[in-house]
Structures are given as structure tokens and as C-alpha cells.
Amino acid sequence: MELPYRPRRLRRREPLRRLVRETCLHPDDFIYPLFVAPGKKVKDPIASMPGIYRWSVDLVSGEVEAAYNAGVPAILLFGLPEQKDELGSEASKRTGAVQRAIKQIKKAVPEMLIITDVCLCGYTSHGHCGLVREGEVDNDATLELLAQVALSHAEAGADLVAPSDMMDGRVLAIREALDERGFEMTAVMSYAVKYASAFYGPFREAAESAPQFGDRRSYQMDPANIREAFREAALDIEEGADIIMVKPALPYLDVISQLRGEIDQPLAAYQVSGEYSMIKAAATNGWLDESTAMLESLLCIKRAGADMILTYFAKEVASLLRSA
Numbered sequence: 001m002e003l004p005y006r007p008r009r010l011r012r013r014e015p016l017r018r019l020v021r022e023t024c025l026h027p028d029d030f031i032y033p034l035f036v037a038p039g040k041k042v043k044d045p046i047a048s049m050p051g052i053y054r055w056s057v058d059l060v061s062g063e064v065e066a067a068y069n070a071g072v073p074a075i076l077l078f079g080l081p082e083q084k085d086e087l088g089s090e091a092s093k094r095t096g097a098v099q100r101a102i103k104q105i106k107k108a109v110p111e112m113l114i115i116t117d118v119c120l121c122g123y124t125s126h127g128h129c130g131l132v133r134e135g136e137v138d139n140d141a142t143l144e145l146l147a148q149v150a151l152s153h154a155e156a157g158a159d160l161v162a163p164s165d166m167m168d169g170r171v172l173a174i175r176e177a178l179d180e181r182g183f184e185m186t187a188v189m190s191y192a193v194k195y196a197s198a199f200y201g202p203f204r205e206a207a208e209s210a211p212q213f214g215d216r217r218s219y220q221m222d223p224a225n226i227r228e229a230f231r232e233a234a235l236d237i238e239e240g241a242d243i244i245m246v247k248p249a250l251p252y253l254d255v256i257s258q259l260r261g262e263i264d265q266p267l268a269a270y271q272v273s274g275e276y277s278m279i280k281a282a283a284t285n286g287w288l289d290e291s292t293a294m295l296e297s298l299l300c301i302k303r304a305g306a307d308m309i310l311t312y313f314a315k316e317v318a319s320l321l322r323s324a
């Protein structure tokens with residue numbers, strides 16, 4: 001055969017493959033989500049997420065330090081309350097698990113960047129991300145509560161706050177509240193493009209945050225829509241979001257890729273609990289090789305256009321990349 005081009009020429013040897021590689025993973029790409037719970041000496045395994053735990057404030061720093069030593073630059077904190085109520089009041093409590101964890105981590109691992117999830121679903125008795133009135137989540141009444149949550153995190157020392165509730169106008173409400181109180185340098189990472197996804201299943205076990213009635217489709221996005229993603233991102237940017245997030249990641253690579261071309265802000269993608277658990281479950285059964293499947297899924301999310309990836313694999317992948 002006389003072929004002028006033989007793409008296999010550049011695939012023959014590893015050094016050559018390395019030279020022509022277009023995308024690389026680095027520990028700096030990752031943000032490690034962690035669950036903090038009330039109590040002491042708690043390291044509570046989450047059955048549907050092998051390798052992930054709920055940590056009490058006294059133990060969480062150890063895990064943060066391990067992630068930091070593996071090269072992970074940032075964490076995302078989720079809190080569990082002592083008690084849930086209709087308003088999710090504990091979410092903004094100064095002595096809540098997240099607020100205490102922030103202080104503790106800042107002391108123990110000062111170089112670690114702390115991002116906090118701002119939402120109410122783990123704290124409300126009904127499990128919705130906002131205030132419920134007459135069976136519906138009341139958008140505008142929720143904004144003040146979210147702003148209070150964000151403020152309590154900023155006061156405790158969070159570097160970034162990440163609202164995940166999907167209420168309209170919450171980025172602006174949070175930005176204004178932060179600015180008013182002198183936290184104009186606290187950045188907002190917005191879950192701007194968050195779909196109503198079945199892949200959050202394991203997380204809801206971890207955070208005990210499943211809605212007690214109905215679902216989240218009146219505030220999270222319809223998986224069928226992509227034009228709406230541009231609108232959501234544009235609105236959050238206008239409201240002052242510093243970083244835009246797409247969530248979930250792997251089933252939404254088209255959204256990540258097209259959004260990358262539309263906006264100048266840094267773009268984050270969240271490889272959610274269900275994406276993590278699928279790989280873990282298949283690996284446990286011997287159906288997939290865990291490390292290769294993990295690396296491939298993360299590489300593809302980056303190739304699609306994500307500047308950073310939130311993933312439960314963060315610690316694992318960073319150590320793997322370091323030792324490679």
C-alpha cells in the first residue's frame with residue numbers, strides 16, 4: 001500500500017505518543033469533595049461510594065492533609081446538620097460542622113484552598129434546596145437564606161463559595177451579601193449549569209439530602225437542553241460568578257465543550273457521585289480496570305474543555321499522577 005499518511009506512525013512508541021498528546025491531567029486540575037458531619041471521631045463509610053466517608057471536624061483535617069500531600073490544591077466541603085428543620089437553619093449556624101471544619105482545616109493545612117457548597121437540601125426536613133411554601137420551592141424567599149449560608153462560610157474563612165441550589169438570582173444575592181460585609185474578595189463558583197440528574201443518587205445517601213416529596217425538576221435543568229445552558233451561564237456571569245460549573249460531567253461533554261467556546265470565565269466540571277460509583281462498582285466486579293477507567297473519564301472531561309474537575313477520585317488520581 002502506498003499511503004501518504006499513516007496515523008499509526010505517531011502512535012508507535014510511548015515517547016512519540018507523549019510528544020503529540022494534546023491533553024494531560026495534572027494534580028492541579030482537581031478539587032476534592034468532602035462530607036463533614038457533627039460528632040467526634042466519626043469516619044463513617046458511605047455504602048454507595050466506596051472509599052468516601054463522612055468525617056467529623058476533628059478527623060477531616062487528616063484527610064485534607066493526605067489530599068494536599070498528593071498534590072490536590074482544593075477541596076469542596078459539604079455539611080451534615082445535627083438537626084434538620086423546615087428552613088434548614090443549621091446551614092448558616094456559626095458552630096455548624098462546615099463552619100468549624102473550615103477553621104480547623106485552615107489551621108491544619110493553611111495552603112489548601114477551601115470551597116464550600118452553599119445549599120439547603122442537606123439541612124431541610126423536606127430535602128429541597130430552598131424554602132417550601134404551599135408545596136413549591138419559593139425562589140425569592142430562599143435567596144436571603146442562601147446569602148446567610150454563604151456569609152457564614154466566608155466569615156469562617158472559606159476562599160470560595162459554591163451555590164448549588166439553582167434558584168434564580170442567587171449569585172447576585174450572595175455577591176451583594178458578601179460585598180456588604182467586606183468579603184468582596186471571596187469568589188463565587190457557581191453551579192450554573194446543573195441538570196436534574198439521576199447520577200446524584202449516591203450523593204443523596206451521603207448527604208442524607210433526598211427530597212421527601214417530588215423531585216428537583218422545578219429548579220434543576222432538563223437534561224434535554226443545551227441552549228438553556230448558555231442562558232444560565234450568561235445570567236450567572238452577569239450576576240458576578242467568577243467560575244462557571246457544569247454538572248454532571250461525563251454525560252454532558254457536549255455542554256462543557258460548547259460552553260468553553262462561549263465564555264471566558266474558568267470552567268469547572270463536576271464528575272458526580274453516580275459517575276464515581278459506576279466506575280467503582282464495575283471495578284469491584286472485575287468488569288473494568290479502575291485506574292484506567294478513572295484516568296480516561298477524567299482526561300475526556302478535560303479534553304472537552306474543563307479547566308478544573310471536581311471528583312471523588314481527586315486524592316487517588318493525584319497520587320497516581322505523582323507516582324507515574
Ligand code: PBG
Nearest residue numbers: 119121164199200203272273274
Ligand atoms: C446539593 C448538591 C447535590 C450535589 C452537589 N450539591 C445534590 C443534589 O442536587 O441533589 C450532587 C453531587 C454529587 O452527586 O456528587 N444541592
